[in-house]
Amino acid sequence: MKIHYAVVFAIVAVLGLGAIVGRGLAAPAKAPVYVIVDINEITDADAFKDVLKMGPADIVEAKAADGRFIARTENVTALDGAAPKGFVIIAFDNAKKARSFYDNTKASNAMRMKATKSRAFLVEGL
DSSP states (O other): OHHHHHHHHHHHHHHHHHHHHHHHHSOOOOOOEEEEEEEEEESOHHHHHHHHHTHHHHHHHHHHTTOEEEEEESOOOOSSSOOOSEEEEEEESSHHHHHHHHHHTHHHHHHHHHHEEEEEEEEEOO
16 A cells, blocks of 8 residues: 555656756746837938848848848838838847847948938847
8 A cells, every 4th residue: 555655656746846847947938129220310312222222131131130020111100209211120039139130230220320310229028
C-alpha cells in the first residue's frame, strides 16, 4: 500500500515540477517597438521627391531588421489639430532592431530632414 502512495506522490511531484519549469521557460511576450516618422511640412518639394525615391531601399532595410510597415502615407485626416503631410509607422520586435534600422537609413533620414520639417522617434507598444 505504501508503494502506491509513493508512486502517486512521485507522479504528482513530477507533474507539478514540470508545470513550474514550463512556466519559467515560457518567455514573457515583449512589447513591439515602433519607428514613427511625422512629416509636418515639406520645405523643398524637389528634394522631397528624392526622399520618396528612397522608399524601396528603406523597405528593404526594414525587412532586413524584421520590420513591418504598418503605415506609410500622405493621406492623413486630422481629428483635431493640424494633420501631418506624411506619416510612417514601422513595427519591430525590439528597440535594438528599430535602432539598427534607423541607423542604417541615415542617408534617407538626412535627405528627409533637409527637405522637410519632420521628426522621427521610437515608441514602445503594448
